[in-house]
Structures are given as C-alpha cells and as structure tokens.
Amino acid sequence: MNLLSVRDVSRRFGGIQAVDNVSFDVPHGAIMAIIGPNGAGKTTLFHLISGFLRPDRGSVVFGGAEILGLMPHQIAAQGMARTFQQTRLFPKMTVLENILVGRHLHSRGGFVACMLHLPFTRREERAVREAGREILEFLGLSGQADAEAVRLSYGQQRMVELGRALACEPRVLLLDEPAAGLNMRETAEMGTLISRIRERNVTILLVEHDMSLVMDISDEIVVLSYGQKIAEDVPSAIQRDPEVIRIYLGEGDA
Amino acid sequence: MSAYYSLVVLGLCILTGYAGQISIGHAGFFAIGGYLSALLTTHNLSAHGGPVVSGLAAMGILTRRPDLYGGELLTVHPWPACILAVFAAVAVAYAIGGPVLKLKGHYLAMATLGFGIIVYRIVLGTELVGAADGIYDVPAFPLLPGIAVSGKSSLRVMNYYVAWGFVILGMVFLMNLVRSRVGRALASIHGAEDAAEAMGIPTARYKLKIFVVSAAFAAVAGVLVTHYNGGIGPSESSVMKSVRYLAIVAIGGMANLWGALFMSLILNYLSLRGYFGSFDDAVFGVILILIMLFAHEGLLRRQLLDQIRGAVIRRGGGDDP
Ligand SMILES: Nc1ncnc2c1ncn2[C@@H]1O[C@H](COP(=O)(O)OP(=O)(O)OP(=O)(O)O)[C@@H](O)[C@H]1O
Ligand SMILES: [Mg+2]
Numbered sequence: 001m002n003l004l005s006v007r008d009v010s011r012r013f014g015g016i017q018a019v020d021n022v023s024f025d026v027p028h029g030a031i032m033a034i035i036g037p038n039g040a041g042k043t044t045l046f047h048l049i050s051g052f053l054r055p056d057r058g059s060v061v062f063g064g065a066e067i068l069g070l071m072p073h074q075i076a077a078q079g080m081a082r083t084f085q086q087t088r089l090f091p092k093m094t095v096l097e098n099i100l101v102g103r104h105l106h107s108r109g110g111f112v113a114c115m116l117h118l119p120f121t122r123r124e125e126r127a128v129r130e131a132g133r134e135i136l137e138f139l140g141l142s143g144q145a146d147a148e149a150v151r152l153s154y155g156q157q158r159m160v161e162l163g164r165a166l167a168c169e170p171r172v173l174l175l176d177e178p179a180a181g182l183n184m185r186e187t188a189e190m191g192t193l194i195s196r197i198r199e200r201n202v203t204i205l206l207v208e209h210d211m212s213l214v215m216d217i218s219d220e221i222v223v224l225s226y227g228q229k230i231a232e233d234v235p236s237a238i239q240r241d242p243e244v245i246r247i248y249l250g251e252g253d254a
Numbered sequence: 255m256s257a258y259y260s261l262v263v264l265g266l267c268i269l270t271g272y273a274g275q276i277s278i279g280h281a282g283f284f285a286i287g288g289y290l291s292a293l294l295t296t297h298n299l300s301a302h303g304g305p306v307v308s309g310l311a312a313m314g315i316l317t318r319r320p321d322l323y324g325g326e327l328l329t330v331h332p333w334p335a336c337i338l339a340v341f342a343a344v345a346v347a348y349a350i351g352g353p354v355l356k357l358k359g360h361y362l363a364m365a366t367l368g369f370g371i372i373v374y375r376i377v378l379g380t381e382l383v384g385a386a387d388g389i390y391d392v393p394a395f396p397l398l399p400g401i402a403v404s405g406k407s408s409l410r411v412m413n414y415y416v417a418w419g420f421v422i423l424g425m426v427f428l429m430n431l432v433r434s435r436v437g438r439a440l441a442s443i444h445g446a447e448d449a450a451e452a453m454g455i456p457t458a459r460y461k462l463k464i465f466v467v468s469a470a471f472a473a474v475a476g477v478l479v480t481h482y483n484g485g486i487g488p489s490e491s492s493v494m495k496s497v498r499y500l501a502i503v504a505i506g507g508m509a510n511l512w513g514a515l516f517m518s519l520i521l522n523y524l525s526l527r528g529y530f531g532s533f534d535d536a537v538f539g540v541i542l543i544l545i546m547l548f549a550h551e552g553l554l555r556r557q558l559l560d561q562i563r564g565a566v567i568r569r570g571g572g573d574d575p
Binding site for chain 1: 427428434436438441445448453454456464509
C-alpha cells in the first residue's frame, strides 16, 4: 500500500519549468530519497506536496485522500510533517518550547479555554510537556532543554528542527537536506537518527546531497534533473545507472 | 484611569509583542467601544413610543433616569450598551482583520493606521455622536449592585479598586494565554510563520483571533473610560492615541506583559497629570522613534536583564574571558 502518491505534478516559475510532470509513490514505512543537481526542483516538489505551493497540474494523494489545494496546516493535520532546507526554528523560544509547538495538533485548548486556564488545558499541558521531554531524550538533547534554540550549534539546531517535526507524530516526514552543513560525525548521527525514526513507524521522504548517507539509508531513490524524473530505483541500481551518472554524479558532486 | 488605558496596552502587547502583528489603529477600537456605549446610554428614546421600545423597556434593556432639567430620559442600560459596543468592535475587527492581516510589516502598519484615521474622521464628522464636541453626560456604569464605574469624587476609592480589578483580570487572562498552547502558537507565528503552518497551526485564523481579542480589550477599555469620564471626545480616536499605545508596548519590551503594564501605568499617569505639557503627543512619538532606531526588540525585554547581568559579571570578574 502506498501512503503517498504524486501524480503528474508540474510547476512553472516564469520561464523555468521547476517541476515537470513528476510521478512517484511512497510505500508505507519506506525511506525514499529524492536526489538531483542544484536547481533540479527538489525543494519545489516538497513545497508542492506539503501545500506551500500550488502546482499548475497534477494530483497528490496522501493516505487515500487528495490533498492538493489544502492549506499547509490542513495537510499537517492529516499527518504530514516537514523540515526546511534553511533551518526555520522559532527564535526567542527554548529548545523545549520549539518542540512543544510540534505538539500543537495533539492538543485542543482554544483561545477562551487557555485564557481561563480550564482544568482540561492544564492536564493537556502536562501531557504536551511530557511528550516534548520524551522527544528531547530521543534526540539526546535533554541537557539543552532550556537553552534558546537558535543559540545551539548548527548541527543541534537541525536536530531540534527534526525533533519538532517528529513531535507532530507524522505518518510521513519530509526532510529537505537534513545533513546539509553538517560535519562527517554529525552526518553519521543524522543517518542513525533517521533510521531510528523509521522504526517509530514513520515513512520518510528525503532530499539530500550527501550520497553516502542517501545510499546508506534509502530503500528507493528518485532522481530529478531540470524538473523531470529521470530515474527511480533501489540505491545499488541508481549507482550503476549510466544516465544518472552522466547527469548527476558526473557533475563532480559524487 | 491610567489603569483602564492599560487594558488597551495589554491587548496590543499580546497582538504586537507576542504574535508579531502591528496595529496603529487600536484607538479606533477603543473609540468604537466608547462611542457606542456613550451613544446608547445617552440617546433619549422616550419620544419613540413604538412597541419595540416599550418591549425593550419591559425587558430591562432600557432604563429611565432623570435628566439635568427634571425631565425623564429613556436610554439603553449600560450593561446591554457595553455588550453591544464590545460586540460591534469585535465584529469590525473580524471584518477588517481578514483582509488586513494578510499584510505584513509596514503594509500592515499602514492598513491599521488607515483604519484608525477612518474611525477618527467618521467620529469627527458625525453630528449624532457630537462631532468635535463628543458625547457627554454619560451615566455611571452599575457593574454589580453597589459597584459602579463613575468619575464621581464620592466614588473615587471604589473606582480605584474597580479599575485595578479589571487590570488584574485582564492580566490574568493574558498571562494564562501566553503560557498556553495558543500562546506558543502565537509566538511561533511571530518567529517563523511558515514553520508554524507546517506544525499544523492555522496561522491566518490565529492571527485573526488574537486581533479580535486585542480589539475587544481596547473596546472594553473604551467603554469603561467613557463611563468613568462621563463622556468621550474625538481625540480618543486620534492616530496619536494609537501611536501612544504602540510606544508603550515598545518601551515595555514588546513581548513583555509586565513591562507593558508597568510602562503604561507610569507614562499614562505622567501624561494625565500633565507632566509632558503641550508636548504630550510628541513624547510618545519620540519614544516610538527612539525604540525603533536603537532597541528594536523594545526596552524592558527579558534579554536586557541577562545583558546587564553579563556586563556586571564581566566587570566584577576581572580576568573572566
Ligand atoms: N519562488 C520561486 N520563484 C521563482 N523561481 C523559483 C522559485 N523557487 C524555485 N525557483 C526556481 O526553480 C528551480 C528549482 O528550484 P528548487 O529550489 O526546487 O531546486 P532544488 O533542487 O531544491 O535545489 P538545491 O539543491 O539547490 O536546493 C530553480 O531554478 C529555482 O531558481
Ligand atoms: Mg532545495
């Protein structure tokens, strides 16, 4: 069963066809990677799937329902979480508070209930904090809970962003270059973390330039070039695909 | 009375300081609240004999009281007038908030400024609400049996407590909100709107709701000040009033309810006592400009204490790196 199906999705920016008729399926429980040279349209594709951009054509079916045309927060409510290529942490909030925002969908208190501090919002808040601490423990960041998130090292900030998305308890998690800017040790940690997230029954769709990481953890890889899908296969086959080698690995990125 | 003005400032603090949505039109909401309750509680309906009027009178929505010349006035009771006035401000906030809150930064500032100017011009140009004279002879507001908002000198002490009661209540509501799931969501919208949206927060709806809450605070303040003063004039809806509220939020530290309250009490007190003389409006304008130039995040902000502490420790520690 496929959790996510992308069908003939296209998006144009002025003269640039950023995403051109792309289709693929993400099975339940898979780690699927999207690779491609700079400007291939990977981030645009993520924006289209998560509702931040509207496609010109196509369809995106998530968990059996069409999600195209929904607002990003509605898509998030269906169980899709994402991170951004440029870290988008909430400044002036602690690491824990950043993670707690991720619990938004799992609590209900509205404006009036929160202003009155009703008993159910108190119970809810306790549960939210407990879940937040659990995530921090999972990330190994418990010691930093009360530090301002944007003051952490870059690698730790990326971890917090990942944890925040994880706090949403998504069915599918979209990660846009989680290892960008990380050193080798941090990249390895990120790889382990992503595998451990999969064990929590989360399907993962990943954009990444670090080839060894991608080859290591992915079940299946989609290759984009100039907005078009030029290959889709298991990592070992992608590594041998002459077209991919020419277009992508041949550009000195490997 | 500076306590009542603090309600506007607190409401604006949560909108601008916490949720990051600027408004230079809050005097407009204050005026909608104040003017409507003033109009309803002073407009004599005894000439309109119809069944609607007598029906409303029978329900207790209308009330009779003697006027200054020994005649009898039939007006709306302050309670329904207050509810209607606040409801009207809320409705206006809903209506303009939808389109206006799609704007960001300077554009949002300009749009809310425009709203404030429109309210001011309407008030100034409408004979029904006294045009340049405003509305006077507004009765006391009997909140509960034995407790009334009024400027009568015999009720001074009681009104002092009533005003503080309102401020404490407003402060408790907003502190609860800030520390809640909704408060976090508002702060996240301020910090990174797209990331907030990705966390499932309906950012447009949240911005609209906090705008409405904030407008309601301003309208309640408008109602109370009007009953306290026994009247309201067009200057209450002027743009300089909106600038003043924003300046107080800024000097109070933006996302700092306590700072806003503290600064509001001090500056409004000084202003009402006339310490700023004819420079009254200019003082607040200058405060706002200085803060925007030199302390973008506001003056009394949390980090300021840390910075001062850091500086002291560095000096005291001597050989600390
Ligand atoms: N909002 C936009 N307006 C105009 N053009 C855009 C916009 N967003 C992306 N593009 C263009 O669309 C193309 C695809 O960009 P995209 O960011 O999706 O690439 P990418 O594969 O994520 O690249 P990278 O590996 O550098 O992150 C690029 O040519 C880019 O300049
Ligand atoms: Mg990209």
